[in-house]
Amino acid sequence: MSEHLTEEDIISLITGMLAGQEASPDLLLGPGDDCALFQAEGPLAATTDMLVENIHFSTRYMNFWEIGYRAMAANLSDLAAMGARPRYGLLSLGLAEPPQAGQVKDLLKGMLDLAARHGLLLIGGDTVKAPVLTINLCLLGENPSPLLRSRAEAGDSILVTGPLGLSAAGLACLRQGLRDPVFSSLISAHKLPSPRLAAGQALAASGLAGAVMDISDGLATDLGRLSRSSRVKAVVEAPLLTLGRELRQAAERLNQDPLLWALCGGEDFELLFTCRRQNEKRLVKLLTQSAQVAPYRIGRVEPGSGVYLRRQEDCREISMEGYDHFR
Numbered sequence: 001m002s003e004h005l006t007e008e009d010i011i012s013l014i015t016g017m018l019a020g021q022e023a024s025p026d027l028l029l030g031p032g033d034d035c036a037l038f039q040a041e042g043p044l045a046a047t048t049d050m051l052v053e054n055i056h057f058s059t060r061y062m063n064f065w066e067i068g069y070r071a072m073a074a075n076l077s078d079l080a081a082m083g084a085r086p087r088y089g090l091l092s093l094g095l096a097e098p099p100q101a102g103q104v105k106d107l108l109k110g111m112l113d114l115a116a117r118h119g120l121l122l123i124g125g126d127t128v129k130a131p132v133l134t135i136n137l138c139l140l141g142e143n144p145s146p147l148l149r150s151r152a153e154a155g156d157s158i159l160v161t162g163p164l165g166l167s168a169a170g171l172a173c174l175r176q177g178l179r180d181p182v183f184s185s186l187i188s189a190h191k192l193p194s195p196r197l198a199a200g201q202a203l204a205a206s207g208l209a210g211a212v213m214d215i216s217d218g219l220a221t222d223l224g225r226l227s228r229s230s231r232v233k234a235v236v237e238a239p240l241l242t243l244g245r246e247l248r249q250a251a252e253r254l255n256q257d258p259l260l261w262a263l264c265g266g267e268d269f270e271l272l273f274t275c276r277r278q279n280e281k282r283l284v285k286l287l288t289q290s291a292q293v294a295p296y297r298i299g300r301v302e303p304g305s306g307v308y309l310r311r312q313e314d315c316r317e318i319s320m321e322g323y324d325h326f327r
Contacts, residue, residue, distance in 0.1 A: 004098035010127045013101060014091075017108050021121050027088070036123035038088055045143035047078035053096075053132035061174040064103045066191045067133070068110025074216065075137045076118060076195035077269040081214040082148075083204025084141030086120035086197065091137055094130025111137075118197055145204040147273075152211035152230035156274035156301040159283070161199050161293040163242040164219055165258060166190070168265020169250045176254060183250055193269040198291035200271060208283055210274035210301075218266040219298075223307045224319040226272065233304030236263075236318070238311040240298045263309065264321050274301055 005013065018031045029037040051057060051071050059067070072089075079086050091111070095104070115122060120139065152158075170190030173183045196214070203209040211230050215222045219236070227234045243258045251258035273295075275283050280297060287295050299310075307319040 005101055005104065007127060009101075010093075010095070010099055010104060013104055014093075014108060014125075014127070017105070017112065018122050021112065021116065024087075024121055027121065027123060031122075031124045036088070036090075038123070043143045043146065044087075045079055045082045045084035045141045045146065046138065047075055047082075048136060048138040049075045049078065050134065050136040052134050059133070062191060064106035065110040065113075067135070068107040069114050069192060070110075071135045071137060072111040072114045073193045073195050073269060074267075075139045076114070076120070076197060077193070077214040077216065079139055079141040080195050080197040080200035081212055081271060082141070082143055082146050083200045083212070084143040084146070085201060086115070086118045086139060086141045089115065089120055089122045089137055089139040091122055091125035091135070093125065093127045093136075094132075094134030095127065096130060096132055107135075118195070145207075147200065147204050147209060147212035149211050149213045149226045149229040151209075152226060152232050152234075152274040152301050153276075154232055154301055154303045155277065156210050157277050157280045157297045158223070158234060158236070158272070158274050158299040158301060159280070159295045159297050160215070160219075160273075161196050161271040161287065161291075161295045162268070163244055163247070164215065164263075164268050164270065165243070165247055165261030165265045167193060167267040167269075168261040169247050169256075169258070171267075172254055172256065172261075173250055178250070178253065183246060186246055186250055190267065193267065195269055196271045196291065196293060199287050199293050199295075202287055202290045203271070203273060203283070206283065206286060208275055208279040210276070212271060212273040215268045215270050215272050216266060218264040218321070219272070220263045220307060220318040220321040221266075222272060226274075227305060227307055227319070230301075231305065233302040234299060234307045235302055235315070236299040236307065236309050238309055240296070242296065263318060
């Protein structure tokens with residue numbers, strides 16, 4: 001196979017790598033035909049997400065394995081938000097000329113390494129020539145007890161499964177060329193996020209969660225979507241947001257506001273969820289033990305609409321202030 005690949009070379013390379021995945025008894029026909037076939041029982045969750053070079057990632061500071069891993073993580077996070085168990089995926093890949101074998105292999109290996117950890121098989125897809133590297137994944141998961149954004153009620157607590165703003169801080173460090181070891185966890189949070197699948201499945205099984213979604217575009221925007229779906233008002237208490245030492249150090253070094261990263265930075269891929277106040281401690285204990293995350297309360301749900309941030313005596317609306325592709 002030549003270093004610069006033809007379309008047939010690419011298909012052969014990818015098909016060969018997919019053949020190395022662990023078999024599933026429900027997969028009736030894998031890659032290589034016009035469609036893949038699988039046997040499904042019960043409801044399926046479906047999600048798709050597109051990542052475009054220089055919009056979602058840059059090859060200047062991420063290698064191809066990391067890009068593949070991150071693309072898979074972003075899609076798995078959507079399944080986590082629904083409480084689904086990952087099963088199958090389809091990959092559409094736009095490659096800029098000239099496609100190189102090593103890059104395609106590394107990209108796919110990053111996806112497959114993370115997919116294998118969570119029991120997901122890639123079973124087909126498509127490849128095309130594109131102006132820049134473009135990745136689109138469509139994932140399917142089993143979803144017997146789906147979690148929804150529309151189930152928050154006044155009086156609920158609002159919680160997240162981990163600290164926010166780390167990915168935005170890591171991206172800022174990468175863009176500014178800060179590679180200091182003190183910022184390594186921030187850079188890792190951006191390059192190698194952990195989709196909260198175990199937490200989502202535990203929330204679904206518990207029956208105690210209200211509304212649930214993942215945080216991809218920033219707390220202000222995603223909580224705004226949850227608020228709108230549930231027709232409630234969400235109040236975030238600024239002192240409750242975890243702003244760790246590394247986040248504060250990076251903000252000081254780059255002259256940024258760490259709270260703004262936490263509220264608007266995006267791509268944390270933590271889960272945002274509500275629950276009745278009397279179930280809060282029980283859920284925190286459950287997720288800590290079963291999913292190895294450290295959820296904490298950041299606010300409350302009230303009658304009304306919109307998302308508000310309370311800082312001491314000041315309370316202002318912050319709805320939809322996170323990332324927007326077209327703003």
